[in-house]
Amino acid sequence: MRHSRALSLAAASLLACALLSVCLPGCGTSSKNTKAFVEKNASVRMRDGVVLRADVRRPAASGKYPVLIFRTPYSKDEGDRDNEKTFSEAVQRGYAMVIQDVRGRYASGGEFVAYQNEGKDGYDTIEWAAKQPWSNGQVGMFGLSYPAAVQWLAAVENPPHLKAIVPAMCFSNMRQFIYFGGVFESAWASWAYKYMSPDLRVKQGVPGPKTIDAATAEWKRLGGDDAIQGWLPSLEMPYLKDTSPYYYSWLEHQPYDPWWEWGNLEDKYSKVKAAVLNMSGWYDEPYGTQAAISNYEGLLGTRAGQADPRTRLIIGPWIHGVDATGKTSSGDRQFGNTAKIDYDQVVLDWLDHYVRGIDNGVSGWSPVKVYNMGANQWIQSDVWPLAGTGQDTVYLGPGASGSGALGAQPQAQGEASFVSDPANPVKDEFGTNFGAFDLKGLSGRPDTVTFETAPFNSDKSVVGSVGAEVYASADAPDYDLYLKLLDVAPDGTAFNLESAGHEVIRASYRDKTPERKLLQPGEVVKFNFDNLLTGNTFKKGHRLRVLIMASWFPTYSRNLQTGLLETVSSQTRKANIRILYGPQSPSRLVLPIVPAKQ
Secondary structure, eight states, rough: OOOOOOHHHHHHHHHHHSSSSSOOOOOOOOOTTTOOOOEEEEEEEETTOOEEEEEESSSSSSSSSSEEEEEEESSSSSOHHHHHHHHHHHTTTTTTEEEOOOHHHHHOSOOOOTTTTTTHHHHHHHHHHTTTTTEEEEEEEESHHHHHHHHHHHHHTTOEEEEEEEEEESOOGGGGGTTTEEEEEEEEHHHHIIIIHHHHHHHHOOSSSSSSSHHHHHHOOOOOOOHHHHHHSSGGGOOOTTTOHHHHHHHHTTTTTTGGGGGGGOOOOOOOOOOOEEEEEEEEEETHHHHHHHHHHHHHHTTTTSSSSOOOEEEEEEETTGGGGOEEBBBBOOOGGGGGHHHHHHHEEEHHHHSSOOOOOOOGGGGGEEEEEETTTEEESSSSSSSOEEEEEEEEOOOOGOOOOSSSOOSSSSEEEEOTTTTTTTOOOOGEEEEEOGGGGGOOOOOOOEEEOOOOOEEEEEEEEEEEEEEOOOOSSEEOOOOOOEEEEEEEEEEEEEEEEGGEEEEEGGGOOOSOOOOOTOOOOOEEEEEEEEEEEEEEEEEEEEEEEEEOOOTSOOSSSSSSTTTTOOOOOEEEEEEESSTTTTOEEEEEEOOTTT
């Protein structure tokens, strides 16, 4: 989702010109440096008559080439260094590169409605590319974030000429992409305002900031994340009304509304015939890790019995972004050089094999490759979950000094309580959607409770899906519950192991039904956390800490705790929330433990 922009469009244009010599149609020459022939703003007509624009880069003016497509809402002329490097390498390998503005963005016609047109438009673009005189009919796609989403949405339409895709850091369903555990990710407002709205204002001739830099400055002047993402009622937040009606549609359609089926991939895997490389990171925003695993497992299920199921899974220690795959840290957590991969080589080797049919070793890649943080090494496996994975169950219970403990057996019946106040929420001061940060300061607050193991007497590797069942009650008709997993070092540093979207459930949506189920005061309910994912070795002397709270603002929307939704009301109330444990309410975690030999 998020788009980290290091260059203004003006600077990006200069960079693009420096990276390749542009030849307009009809000039009949190619660059001696990059050997790239470039056609600017090629017309690609969609089935409804709307014309999208693309730049086509190919090794020479004549000849037929396999085609790679990159579709983006961020401008085909953006000049992003990471993307330009991949484009250039692709042309050098003998591909024609099609770089296209999606519908309603920059040079392309039509109305931009985020994600909703990308399936049919992607299909039409793929089939257009396959029929061009410079194409040999073999088509692949790659890209990360939104340029990954467009691949999946096109692939489930089953375009005949699509041979392979690399949708890095993507989603699997809209209920764990726009909403998380029933909670709206209000940070979408920042994405829409800073990165989508400026070009839309230019196109529509409406007032307001018309560049990303100007929009970023105006966002800050208007009050920033707290004021805009925290606007109550959220449907009345005015700053996207002129450019982004889709944002308000997202708010109107609650998380389990059938309306979201247009973006659900999980019931469409059988329609996908292309080879798919699933790539993500343990800190890949709140959706990428879950989606990569779900998409991989879903494809395997529909391709059972095939000698080559044509799908792989790679999960690194990374945050969101191409550049992250070449870094040695995520947030404040250091991993060393083992964390890095050559993104271009991985992506293009996959496409070389499945688009061009080159025998380059890809067929010998392990089906699963995941990074073990803490041990700081890669694990390769033929299966997911990893072979030999066992289970350790730890139960929430009482502890010393007012905090709770995690132990191997249920303790006597008891509880820990805290007061949640939406008017004074727990704040994400760190940006935990983008890496690991020291969260030790959150423990001991009156609006959080903590449970913790004793120091481990040997290394313990937890890799896979962490199960969690938490019994809770409150004196309010609704509330949210966040369950954070932290690796606590002997010096007290407490790093989060994932992004917060994996860690939250709204009580009224605990059963994942379209209708909300409000609570009676004191009613005990069980929260089943089924999206907790990590790959982490707790080193000897480290501890596992569970931090429970009811808000993580302003990244995620606040539960008003009145029973009314934040989309329509601004009234809040405090809630006393009780976390129960013991034989009658065995709150627990189930840890996936992998053998030391992994």
